[in-house]
Amino acid sequence: MGRYVFNRLLWMIFILIGVAILIFTILYLVPGDVSTHFLGESATIEDRAAFNHKYGLDQPYLAQLGNFLYSLFLKGDFGTSFKYNTPVIEELLVRIPRTLFLGVSCIVVNALIGIPLGMMAALHQNKWQDTLCMVLALLFVSVPNFWLALEMVDLFAIRLGWFPPFGIDKTTSWVMPIIAGSMAGVAANARQTRSSMLEVIRADFITTARAKGVDEGIVVRRHMLPNALIPVVTGLGVGPSKSIAGNVVIERIFTIPGVGTYMLSGIDNYDYPIVRSSVVILAVFSSLVMLLVDIVYAIIDPRIKAQYSGKAKGK
Template sequence: MGKYILNRLLWMIVIILGTSFIIFTILFFTPGDPAVIIAGGSANAADIENLRHIMGLDKSYLQQMGSFFYNTFIRFDLGTSWIYNKPVLQELLVRLPRTIIIGLPAMLLNLALGLPMGIFAATHEGKWQDSLTMGIAMIFISCPDFWVALLMILLFSAKLGWLPSYGIGGPEYYIMPIICSALGGIAVNARQTRASILGVFREDFITTARAKGQKERKVVFKHMLPNALMPIITSIGTGFARIVAGSAVIESVFSIPGVGLYLLTAINGRDYPVVRACVLFFAIFTAVSMLLVDMVYAFVDPRIKAQYSNAGKRRKI
């Protein structure tokens, strides 16, 4: 078990380092000079060159990359924003709770609605209940987040006046962003749960359970669902990572100053330290989410434990 987790941790480190290298390289070779954009149209050549020196843009690719990796992974310093002139880590810690406030309830909503929808559709395979449930899921997954967000603003804010349309404040400010973030995940979880349940629906042990006279509800939740959990767990883990990493659109529409909006503003302003830090944060968050999924695999699926236990025994022999 420990070897399994250690193996996943090593892969997580490789992924984080690889992501850091890729985003740094992409930004370095992106056309345009950030110093010119940040300095403004009234700056002269001397001011721009001085700003490039302050920002470290006058150094070579290897020098800049070495400085970035050293400061990030040795000193744990994500740098200072070129636009806001504030430490990036400090700003991320302020904005992160707002992103989590949207992402975590959206994930819980995904589970609360997506799993029952998938189970209901699978247990009514081929019937109108199945078609209706999957039709609703198809609508949810087909509607873009920003489009649903704009429609909700028009209806619940402009027309009915029930909810605020933008900004942060009390719980009412997060209702529409959470719903918009959750719709796609509900559909994905419903479809994945249905497919997983149908994969074990006609297995021999299910037939045996029914032949023993067990109630259908017990057959579903005691026999079907535990044996269909692996793909569902994967869907849940990737869904949570996708909600947080894809928060830029929702936060932009509702003007919520979270990590996603911070990244979007930095991209538009060529604020490279912020872009690198946000992408690195999303990479770490996604890697940790998938690590947790792998750890759940190890506890849920005895075959994984057996695989690593047998590998250890073979080495001793």
């Protein structure tokens, strides 16, 4: 198991290098002149050349890429913002916890609402509870999160005044972003839980459990749920990378100063170091979450654990 985690961490380095190369190349190919953006149309050719030279933008592609990778991975230097002229890492360190908090909260809400909803639907298959849960799920998954966010601001912040419309000044500020950011995930989880529960409900080992005279509540908790949760964990695993990276829109709407808004400001301003670093940081989060999910897998499923340890014995 430890060896497996080590291997995965090793792989993560290569994945991150890949991500770094990719984002660097994409930004390199983006049309538009950085120096013009920062110095204005009226800047002289000399001024532009000086700007480009200062940030190494006059060097050929491979040299720039090499420099970027070298400073990022070997020196841990995330670069300096073109616009603010401050080290990107300082800003990131302040913003990362906010983005993580939002992302993790969304995952928790997803699991806490989505899984019970799906279970209820499956246990009452084809009855009104099932229909209700699935209609709710369909509704959540169909509503775009930015629209939901705006409607929520309109209703709860402006009309009712329950929550602040933006910012992170109060604890209650987080309520609307978390709800808006998790609805689509709740729906996906509910549907996944329902379908995998239905599969398990009909499994032979459930009949075996019932034939033992075990109380139905225990059958559900001990036999159905753990088996049904395996595919759900996969869903939850894809969710986080989406929640953490994908909450950019939510951060923007609620003006949460997280990694997402930072990245967007970087895109708006041709501030390449900001964009690159944010993307790499989001990739780190995603990879770590995926690893975490795979470890959770091994904890629930002894078959996978055996695969990881490469031994036939389970314990």
